[in-house]
Amino acid sequence: MEQGPACRGLQLLTTTQTSWTIPLICILVPLLFRWIVALNPYSGFNTPPLYGDYEAQRHWMEITNALPSSQWYQYDLDWWGLDYPPLTAFHSWICGFIGLRINPDWFALDTSRGYESPESKFFMRATVVVSEALVYIPAVWCFCRIVYPQQQRKYLVLLLILMQPTLILIDHGHFQFNSVMLGFALWAINGYLTKHYLLGSVCFCLALGFKQMALYYSPAVFSFLIGTCISMPKKQQGLLLFCQLGVTVITAFGLLLSPWLASVDDLLQILHRVFPVARGLYEDKVANIWCALNVIVKLRNVLSLESTVRLSLCATLAAILPINIHLGMSPTRSRFGYALVNTSLAFFLLSFQVHEKSILLPALPISLMLYDEPEAAKIFMNVAMFSMFPLLKREGLVIPYFGITLLWNWLFGSTSFSSSTMINIIKQMIYASIFIWHVTECWIVPPNHWPDLYTVVNAIISCGYFSCLFLYFTYRQFYPSSSSTNVFGESSVVKIKST
Amino acid sequence: MNNLFIASTILKILLIPAYRSTDFEVHRNWLAITHSLPISKWYIEKTSIWTLDYPPFFAWFEKFWSMFAQFADPNMLVVDNLEYASWETIVFQRLTVILSELVLYWSLQRYIRYFGNQYVNWLVAASVFLHPGLLIVDHMHFQYNGFLYGILILSIVEAKRGQLLLSGILFAVLLNFKHIYLYMAPAYFVYLLKAYCFTSDQLSSFSIQRFITLGGAVIGVFALSLGPFIHQLPALLSRLFPFTRGLCHAYWAPNFWALYAAADRCLIFVGKRLGWIMNDAALGSMTRGYVGDTQFAVLPDIQASHTMILTLIAQIAVLQLLWRKPTFDNFLSSLTLCGFASFLFGWHVHEKAILIVLIPYSLMAANNKLHLRTFIILSAAGIYSLYPLLFHAAETPIKITFTLLWTLMIVTGLAFTMKTSIKSILHPVEVLYLLGLIVLQLYSSIVHELVFGGLEFLPLLLTSVYCGVGVIYGYLLAMINVCFTC
Numbered sequence: 001m002e003q004g005p006a007c008r009g010l011q012l013l014t015t016t017q018t019s020w021t022i023p024l025i026c027i028l029v030p031l032l033f034r035w036i037v038a039l040n041p042y043s044g045f046n047t048p049p050l051y052g053d054y055e056a057q058r059h060w061m062e063i064t065n066a067l068p069s070s071q072w073y074q075y076d077l078d079w080w081g082l083d084y085p086p087l088t089a090f091h092s093w094i095c096g097f098i099g100l101r102i103n104p105d106w107f108a109l110d111t112s113r114g115y116e117s118p119e120s121k122f123f124m125r126a127t128v129v130v131s132e133a134l135v136y137i138p139a140v141w142c143f144c145r146i147v148y149p150q151q152q153r154k155y156l157v158l159l160l161i162l163m164q165p166t167l168i169l170i171d172h173g174h175f176q177f178n179s180v181m182l183g184f185a186l187w188a189i190n191g192y193l194t195k196h197y198l199l200g201s202v203c204f205c206l207a208l209g210f211k212q213m214a215l216y217y218s219p220a221v222f223s224f225l226i227g228t229c230i231s232m233p234k235k236q237q238g239l240l241l242f243c244q245l246g247v248t249v250i251t252a253f254g255l256l257l258s259p260w261l262a263s264v265d266d267l268l269q270i271l272h273r274v275f276p277v278a279r280g281l282y283e284d285k286v287a288n289i290w291c292a293l294n295v296i297v298k299l300r301n302v303l304s305l306e307s308t309v310r311l312s313l314c315a316t317l318a319a320i321l322p323i324n325i326h327l328g329m330s331p332t333r334s335r336f337g338y339a340l341v342n343t344s345l346a347f348f349l350l351s352f353q354v355h356e357k358s359i360l361l362p363a364l365p366i367s368l369m370l371y372d373e374p375e376a377a378k379i380f381m382n383v384a385m386f387s388m389f390p391l392l393k394r395e396g397l398v399i400p401y402f403g404i405t406l407l408w409n410w411l412f413g414s415t416s417f418s419s420s421t422m423i424n425i426i427k428q429m430i431y432a433s434i435f436i437w438h439v440t441e442c443w444i445v446p447p448n449h450w451p452d453l454y455t456v457v458n459a460i461i462s463c464g465y466f467s468c469l470f471l472y473f474t475y476r477q478f479y480p481s482s483s484s485t486n487v488f489g490e491s492s493v494v495k496i497k498s499t
Numbered sequence: 500m501n502n503l504f505i506a507s508t509i510l511k512i513l514l515i516p517a518y519r520s521t522d523f524e525v526h527r528n529w530l531a532i533t534h535s536l537p538i539s540k541w542y543i544e545k546t547s548i549w550t551l552d553y554p555p556f557f558a559w560f561e562k563f564w565s566m567f568a569q570f571a572d573p574n575m576l577v578v579d580n581l582e583y584a585s586w587e588t589i590v591f592q593r594l595t596v597i598l599s600e601l602v603l604y605w606s607l608q609r610y611i612r613y614f615g616n617q618y619v620n621w622l623v624a625a626s627v628f629l630h631p632g633l634l635i636v637d638h639m640h641f642q643y644n645g646f647l648y649g650i651l652i653l654s655i656v657e658a659k660r661g662q663l664l665l666s667g668i669l670f671a672v673l674l675n676f677k678h679i680y681l682y683m684a685p686a687y688f689v690y691l692l693k694a695y696c697f698t699s700d701q702l703s704s705f706s707i708q709r710f711i712t713l714g715g716a717v718i719g720v721f722a723l724s725l726g727p728f729i730h731q732l733p734a735l736l737s738r739l740f741p742f743t744r745g746l747c748h749a750y751w752a753p754n755f756w757a758l759y760a761a762a763d764r765c766l767i768f769v770g771k772r773l774g775w776i777m778n779d780a781a782l783g784s785m786t787r788g789y790v791g792d793t794q795f796a797v798l799p800d801i802q803a804s805h806t807m808i809l810t811l812i813a814q815i816a817v818l819q820l821l822w823r824k825p826t827f828d829n830f831l832s833s834l835t836l837c838g839f840a841s842f843l844f845g846w847h848v849h850e851k852a853i854l855i856v857l858i859p860y861s862l863m864a865a866n867n868k869l870h871l872r873t874f875i876i877l878s879a880a881g882i883y884s885l886y887p888l889l890f891h892a893a894e895t896p897i898k899i900t901f902t903l904l905w906t907l908m909i910v911t912g913l914a915f916t917m918k919t920s921i922k923s924i925l926h927p928v929e930v931l932y933l934l935g936l937i938v939l940q941l942y943s944s945i946v947h948e949l950v951f952g953g954l955e956f957l958p959l960l961l962t963s964v965y966c967g968v969g970v971i972y973g974y975l976l977a978m979i980n981v982c983f984t985c
Contacts, residue, residue: 005502013908016618016915021907028907032900036513039893122892129896403513410505 004413010156026155027137030162031129033407034172037400038125042175045395051114052395054175056080058107058115058124061096064089066109069259073269079113083273086256087209091180095127128171128179135183137162142190143368147489157371163411164367165404166384170357173397178357181211182364189340189368192224193333193488197241198248201225205252212274216347216361220339223324227331276353285455287387287462288354289315295460312352319346323474334490338477340365345470349463356391359384366473369487370412373476375423378412379430380469381405386434387462390455430465437461500611500621504604507629508597514638515593518891523641524582525549526561526592531578533558534565538727542735546578552738555724556675560643564595596637596645603628603649609656610862619865619916626909627652627861631882631902632854640888642851647677648858655834655862659827663695667713671720678739682841682855686834689818694825745847746801750959752850753884753966754843756806759798761964766797806846813840820982828866832981835859839974850888850963853881853970860977865913867984872924873976875910876932880969883936887959895944932969939965 013022044052059080067075072089073082082089096107099120106112106120140161148154171179184207191200204221207214225245232238260266285291290299290312299308320343327339344361348354363384370377385405392401437458446453528547536544541551541558551558565576572587574580607624614620627633627648637645654669670687673680696710728735751757775797795801814837821833838855842848857878864874882902889898914921925933943958951957 005506009502017908017911018921021911025904025907028900028904032897032904033513035896035900036510036517039514039516039897119892125893126896399515400513403509407506407509410509 004411006159006411007152007156007413010152010159014152022155023141023158026159027141027162029159030137030168031133033163033404034129034132034168035125037168037172037397037404038129040173040400041396042121042124042173043395046116048114052175054124055114057092057175057177058120059113060089060092061099062107062109062112064093065096065100065107070263070266073266073273077273081273083276084211085209085274086259086270087206088177088211091131091177091210099123099127124175125172128175128177131177132171132179132183136167136179136186137183139183139186139190143186143193146190146193147368148371153371160370160408160412161367163404163408164363165381165401165408166360166363166388168404169385169388169392169397169400170360173392173400174357174395176357178211178360181207181214182360183207184210185214185217185364186368188221189336189365189488192221192336197225197228198244201245201248202252205249205256209253209256213358213361216344216351216358217340219320219324220327220336220343223328223339224331224336227328230328231331285390285452285459286354286356287348287359287459287466288351289349289463289467292460292463295456309352312350315350316346319350323477326478332490333488334480334486335477337365337369337488338473341369341473342470342477345466345473349466349470356388359387372487373473374412375427376469376472376476378409379427379465381408382434383430383462383465383469386437387458387466389438390458433461500608500624503625503628510629511593511597511600511634511638514634514897515590517639517897518889518894519584519589520640520888521549523584523589523592526641526643527575527583527588528578528581529558529561530565530568530592531576531580533562534568534576535578539731542728542731542738544578547581550738552741554675554678554739555728555735556672557643557677560599560676567591592641593638596641596643599643599646600628600637600649603645603652606649606652606656610652613656613659617916619913622909622912622916623861623865626864626905627858629905630854630858630861631898631905632857632885634901635882635885635889635898636851636854639894640851644851644854647673647680648854650676651680651859652862655831655859658690658830663691664713664716667691667695668716668720671717675720675724679852679855682838682845682852683834683859684837685814685818686821686830686837689821690825690830690833693822694830746806748847748849750850750887751963751967752842752848752852753880753963753970754845754848755809755967755971756801756844756848757963757967758971759801760795761960761967763795763798764960770797803846806844809844810841813844816978817981829981831859831863832977835863836974836977836981839977843971843974850884853884856970857881865916867980868917868919868924869976869980871913871917872926872929873973873980874913875906875925876929876969876976877973879906879933879936880966880973883940884962884966884970886940887962892944899940932972935965 010022010026013025017025042052042054044050044055060082063075063082064072069089075081099106102123103119106115106117106123140158144154144158144161148157167179167182170176184203188200188204188207191197191203204214204217208218226242229238229242229245232241254261257267257270260270290308293299299311303311323339323342323346327335341362344365348358348362363381366373366377366380382405385401389401392398437454441454450456524547528549529551532541532544532551544550568576568591571591572585574585575583575588575591577583607628611620611624633645633648636642650669650673654666654673657663657666657669667687670680670684674684691713692710695713696706698704698706698709725732725735746756747760751760817833817836817840821829835856838859842852842856845852860874860877863870865871886895886898889895911921914924939961943962947954947958
């Protein structure tokens with residue numbers, strides 16, 4: 001990575017530019033590519049009757065502005081009922097409020113269903129970019145400053161994290177607001193790294209309040225906090241911190257749920273919408289263990305719904321308990337980083353109702369450690385993009401898929417300098433399999449009795465690679481190498497302690 | 500340089516789904532005509548309104564691409580398929596633009612090789628290869644300028660190397676691709692005459708042999724180009740030089756006539772107050788946005804001949820310097836300033852022609868501080884004047900972000916190579932002018948809709964006039980710089 005184009009380009013710029021232009025360039029370049037990807041169609045473009053995620057978000061902006069909050073989780077649930085926690089609703093309210101001032105037709109109650117126009121598309125795309133610029137980008141900037149005080153490295157990492165393909169394609173192509181949730185989660189991480197535990201916890205509550213998917217991080221966060229409380233030098237300090245955290249979290253959630261606190265029914269309805277347990281173990285073909293097993297054993301037919309829930313719960317707990325206990329015992333920065341990766345990846349592989357976009361959750365902490373785990377980060381990103389290809393292809397996002405993924409890989413540079421030949425061979429095999437899949441998928445039509453052949457093969461091999469990566473990152477958490485000790489700025493903390 | 504190429508190619512591929520103007524259909528039509536019809540029909544064919552109006556080499560260029568087009572989507576080659584734009588067609592045509600820019604890439608590599616392998620030359624080459632103007636006009640609006648400027652730069656590099664005959668031939672080839680480069684022809688003529696045909700400073704050293712070689716070569720190129728079309732020559736010439744189109748294009752290029760027309764509009768306003776008698780027909784015509792003969796209400800009407808005379812005067816001012824001291828540097832400034840003069844005073848100038856000023860000027864930008872200062876103002880005004888070409892909201896953040904990135908990297912880089920700080924280059928009034936561009940953009944995209952809701956020509960008029968001021972100011976600075984440093 002030291003010889004990659006991004007690094008060399010930044011070195012050149014550092015010597016020839018004034019110092020304020022470099023961070024500006026590192027932020028403008030990702031913004032430029034976000035706007036370019038935004039030119040493409042969004043989820044559900046021009047596909048009546050139901051359209052897609054874009055219509056869902058538009059609809060939520062419509063109902064939050066037209067209806068009182070008691071109706072938000074009740075109104076006509078068949079047409080994209082709200083199924084995210086309240087902060088998404090508040091955020092939609094703000095966006096809709098501004099949008100209605102520009103053109104009331106965009107969010108008129110009931111009559112604007114399926115509304116599509118270039119101007120409304122631009123507005124919606126703009127809401128994603130602005131939301132990201134207000135929450136996620138400053139969080140990444142702050143993280144880089146905390147973890148990499150050396151000037152050039154922090155800009156390099158800033159650029160590479162911001163150019164990470166999964167988030168760009170999903171948020172600015174497919175159309176979602178994951179960057180807000182990930183931004184808040186990252187602010188929480190920033191808070192914890194700088195010992196602002198209460199502020200960090202507030203941010204994490206905001207992340208959870210925006211999308212319940214942030215629960216994938218919660219075991220790691222919880223273990224980290226508990227471990228910190230326990231390992232405080234004085235028992236009272238730890239207990240005090242624990243109580244403060246409890247109060248903070250309860251207050252934060254109380255505030256988020258305040259419009260609905262009066263009615264238990266309303267709260268139950270929100271819970272019901274946010275955690276739809278009746279939908280089954282898996283949906284569509286995702287790179288998840290259960291989908292992969294589905295090829296051999298049709299679990300949906302063999303076990304009842306409750307059994308599958310229990311199976312998934314047990315498997316997930318079996319995976320995350322050792323990881324988080326290990327973290328709780330010694331809550332260092334690098335263990336925290338790895339635990340975030342491992343917990344979210346375990347949830348992705350073993351949990352209930354996972355969809356392809358959930359890969360964004362492990363993608364965040366992995367991208368945060370890309371400087372110290374370059375090989376694994378690069379493989380992970382490529383496999384993550386590969387696993388999302390069927391979704392992206394359905395929405396006409398093939399060109400940005402190849403463009404942004406290749407761009408990020410190119411910026412990163414090659415990482416084959418350090419490792420053993422065994423790892424190199426595995427890497428080549430992974431990339432070769434991806435390449436072969438793409439070539440055959442493009443040219444050869446699947447046989448009639450297996451129309452989803454390519455998607456299923458994609459899901460299975462992605463699942464396999466994710467599982468290998470999960471084992472690798474878990475191994476690294478338990479047996480850190482010399483470079484991985486600097487994950488999340490661990491070694492700078494160690495240096496401070498030792499001087 | 501390779502890294503630059505990879506990054507820019509990915510960027511351009513990502514822009515495939517961007518807005519395409521009618522120029523896309525123009526080129527599809529030309530692919531169809533050159534593929535499906537015999538040569539004799541190329542300049543006669545008018546099924547589509549977008550008739551072939553570039554010289555023959557460009558037609559052969561289109562024919563070359565049409566040979567591959569049939570593998571992408573044969574339907575695009577049917578002449579009657581007007582407005583045909585299947586996904587394969589779009590991808591294919593966008594790729595032809597990207598691939599033809601390889602010529603520009605190669606020419607810039609030669610530029611670096613022969614102008615000196617220093618950072619400043621690399622920076623200039625990068626600024627041309629990733630020029631926002633080229634990105635907007637070629638890769639979004641849809642044209643093939645990158646390829647053509649590649650040939651121009653090849654010609655300039657040959658002139659730098661002293662291979663003047665080759666330079667002349669390349670220029671003749673370029674003229675037969677797109678005749679807009681005739682704007683620069685006087686500079687080539689004077690330079691090649693004085694530097695090549697005269698073997699030394701004395702007037703007596705005129706070499707008939709060299710003159711005949713040069714003349715023969717140029718005539719040979721033209722014969723090769725026009726020869727096959729000898730029977731369609733009148734039709735060809737009328738296609739290439741359509742003089743009935745009016746002084747100003749529908750969207751006024753930011754040149755002298757834009758300011759002239761704006762002044763006329765202001766004077767109409769004053770005149771109505773003071774009760775002057777004015778040309779009634781002119782009162783309604785110019786702001787309607789169609790192409791036609793422009794009439795002025797208060798100021799005198801301008802004929803094509805007037806524009807030609809003014810252009811020639813402006814060009815002669817520079818050419819006489821070139822004649823007296825035919826060095827390469829003077830040649831480069833003359834050809835830029837001749838093109839500039841034609842842009843400012845010419846008849847029916849398109850706003851896209853600003854590239855003919857911006858790109859050659861980039862090669863001079865690092866020569867001295869005054870040139871850098873002019874380059875900054877000229878680039879800002881020039882690139883901004885191209886923004887109305889992309890009038891959809893979706894492309895607006897792209898063009899603005901890209902221009903900002905380009906400016907940040909190039910201007911600070913050039914200032915570094917000249918060991919000056921950015922603050923000391925520009926005069927405060929100029930900085931205000933540049934800030935005014937930001938205000939203008941905010942007005943055009945947001946405020947105008949809210950305040951007026953109609954009157955679409957007003958932001959365009961303001962853009963033309965504001966950029967026109969910047970462009971003319973840049974011209975004056977450049978002229979002073981060139982005339983007083985020779």
